[in-house]
Amino acid sequence: MCGMTAKKLSSKDYDFINDDHLLGMLLRQRPDAVRIREIIAKSLAKEPLTVEETAALVMTEQPELVEEIFAAARHLKQQVYGNRIVLFAPLYIGNNCVNDCTYCSFKRSNKEMQRRTLTPHEVREQVVALENKGHKRLILVFGEDRRYDPRFIADTVRAVYATRSGRGEIRRVNINAAPLDHEGYATIKEAGIGTYQIFQETYHHRTYAQVHPANTRKGDYLYRLHGLSRAFEAGLDDVGLGVLFGLYDWRFEVLGLVSHALHLQHHYGVGPHTISFPRLRPAHGVEVDPRHLVDDFDFKRIIAILRLAVPYAGLILTARENPEVRRALMAFGVSQIDAGSRIELGGYTEVGDAQVMEREQFCLGDIRSLDEVMAELMEDGYLPSFCTSCYRSGRTGEHFMEFSIPGFIKEFCTPNALLTLQEYLEDYASPGTRTVGEALVAQELGKLEDGDFKKTLCGRLADIRKKKSRDSYF
Ligand code: SAM
Ligand code: SF4
Numbered sequence: 001m002c003g004m005t006a007k008k009l010s011s012k013d014y015d016f017i018n019d020d021h022l023l024g025m026l027l028r029q030r031p032d033a034v035r036i037r038e039i040i041a042k043s044l045a046k047e048p049l050t051v052e053e054t055a056a057l058v059m060t061e062q063p064e065l066v067e068e069i070f071a072a073a074r075h076l077k078q079q080v081y082g083n084r085i086v087l088f089a090p091l092y093i094g095n096n097c098v099n100d101c102t103y104c105s106f107k108r109s110n111k112e113m114q115r116r117t118l119t120p121h122e123v124r125e126q127v128v129a130l131e132n133k134g135h136k137r138l139i140l141v142f143g144e145d146r147r148y149d150p151r152f153i154a155d156t157v158r159a160v161y162a163t164r165s166g167r168g169e170i171r172r173v174n175i176n177a178a179p180l181d182h183e184g185y186a187t188i189k190e191a192g193i194g195t196y197q198i199f200q201e202t203y204h205h206r207t208y209a210q211v212h213p214a215n216t217r218k219g220d221y222l223y224r225l226h227g228l229s230r231a232f233e234a235g236l237d238d239v240g241l242g243v244l245f246g247l248y249d250w251r252f253e254v255l256g257l258v259s260h261a262l263h264l265q266h267h268y269g270v271g272p273h274t275i276s277f278p279r280l281r282p283a284h285g286v287e288v289d290p291r292h293l294v295d296d297f298d299f300k301r302i303i304a305i306l307r308l309a310v311p312y313a314g315l316i317l318t319a320r321e322n323p324e325v326r327r328a329l330m331a332f333g334v335s336q337i338d339a340g341s342r343i344e345l346g347g348y349t350e351v352g353d354a355q356v357m358e359r360e361q362f363c364l365g366d367i368r369s370l371d372e373v374m375a376e377l378m379e380d381g382y383l384p385s386f387c388t389s390c391y392r393s394g395r396t397g398e399h400f401m402e403f404s405i406p407g408f409i410k411e412f413c414t415p416n417a418l419l420t421l422q423e424y425l426e427d428y429a430s431p432g433t434r435t436v437g438e439a440l441v442a443q444e445l446g447k448l449e450d451g452d453f454k455k456t457l458c459g460r461l462a463d464i465r466k467k468k469s470r471d472s473y474f
Contacts, residue, residue: 007181008181010226010229012226015221016260019203022051022203025052026055028055029055029059036065036068037068040072043309044072044076048262051258051259054254057309058254066301069301073307076333077333080402080403081402081409082414083383084384084409085330085334085335085377087339087386088135088336088339089133089137090341090343092345093148094118094345095115095345097144100213101211102212102286103201107286112284117148122346123160124159125346126348131163131165132165133340134168135340136171136388137171137194139173140176140177144178144218148178150180150183151187154191157193167427172392173191174195174197176197179224185235185236186235188236194238196239196240198224198240198242199244199276200224200243203260207248228272229263232264238273238397239272239273241257242275245279245294248292257306260272270400271312271313271400272313274335274336275306277303277306280293281363282362284358303329303333313400314335314336314398314399318341319339319364319366320364323368323376330377330380339369339370340369340370344359347360371428371433383414383440383444384424387416389412389416390412412474415474422465426465441461445457
């Protein structure tokens with residue numbers, strides 16, 4: 001009954017999601033070409049959109065205007081962020097859970113789920129396996145359970161950073177776990193985390209109550225809604241929002257996300273660093289209600305509209321989606337993807353190519369190796385990046401930096417992407433991927449102006465090739 005105890009929400013502890021207001025706003029929209037083009041122009045000028053403006057995009061159905069929204073999202077992504085895609089992998093630490101979320105196989109009522117929490121030794125084994133594939137950035141994922149308290153999470157983060165294998169190391173650890181209190185976030189901050197992600201799952205109150213039983217911790221809508229506000233108040237400066245699309249009408253959920261982003265921006269001076277938009281997947285012991293499932297076309301609309309509405313945030317497209325969908329949707333504003341992912345506990349060392357449903361949270365759509373994903377990205381003209389330079393240089397919010405500081409991408413992001421790619425090519429790539437990668441590095445270098453900076457970069461790339469240096473960044 002934890003949801004009923006007097007929990008501290010945040011200093012701005014009011015419910016800023018009014019369902020009737022948002023639904024009314026959607027119904028009121030009569031988007032016409034002039035208004036949609038004005039809104040698109042605002043976004044292309046790099047200004048975040050209001051909830052009302054987002055509602056107009058969401059309610060746009062005329063095929064030619066929807067195409068204009070797609071084109072604008074592509075353009076914004078290309079103009080602002082360029083062709084880089086940041087790569088990471090999820091690492092599931094424990095699947096015990098006190099909650100009973102109807103959509104998740106880790107729910108406590110799923111008695112067939114094989115429960116497990118990785119020991120420190122097992123965590124190190126998983127990290128070694130990930131490092132040996134070339135990963136540098138991880139997100140640690142936890143169920144909600146007394147044993148996954150802030151100290152445990154912080155100790156796990158430290159263990160990950162301390163694990164080295166050959167030339168491998170993890171340079172940035174993000175977290176996806178339950179919302180904490182202020183003290184909890186402060187404890188985790190000390191371990192040096194990147195982004196703390198909490199997905200509201202659904203912003204629609206009635207649906208939230210239906211899928212998160214009231215007698216569970218997660219049943220407390222407001223405590224979760226204020227989870228990231230408390231994180232800011234406790235000193236974290238990098239947070240990620242998300243919705244589990246498929247629980248309620250996607251149009252409403254997009255307005256919920258934008259309202260949340262504006263709330264954070266207004267009260268804490270910083271918006272979300274990332275936005276995630278997982279789609280509901282089949283899962284062991286879960287019966288999916290099909291009413292609000294999002295098809296591929298509407299999913300593309302969601303990504304494009306989020307790109308335009310919150311132009312400074314990084315957008316994360318996960319391996320829940322199959323390779324074809326990922327490939328097709330990448331261009332509409334995605335900045336980060338996971339690759340080579342396994343979500344079974346111990347999955348990076350213990351399971352083969354098949355997925356084991358009784359051991360994982362949901363079924364993944366893309367289980368290709370990191371190397372295969374790297375090759376495809378580069379063949380499609382993307383520049384894969386493992387860069388962690390902003391975080392390690394004390395520059396908060398890497399995507400925000402790229403977005404807001406003129407010249408930042410040229411000076412930092414592209415060179416750092418090239419340095420981390422070169423490391424990958426030397427240390428981990430298959431021969432085929434290496435060939436594609438070397439051509440891409442040469443092509444990207446060709447785009448840079450000659451001068452001292454390019455000379456320095458070429459020198460550093462040569463040092464990586466000669467195995468004289470690693471982990472060099474601007
Ligand atoms: N237990 C923590 C929580 O609920 O916040 C950590 C996150 S949970 C392990 C990771 C995320 O997976 C959830 O926030 C939810 O959005 C997503 N998820 C759960 N079940 C899913 C399903 N069947 N398909 C796709 N995503 C799912
Ligand atoms: Fe537990 Fe999170 Fe799954 Fe809910 S979504 S059952 S809280 S692991």
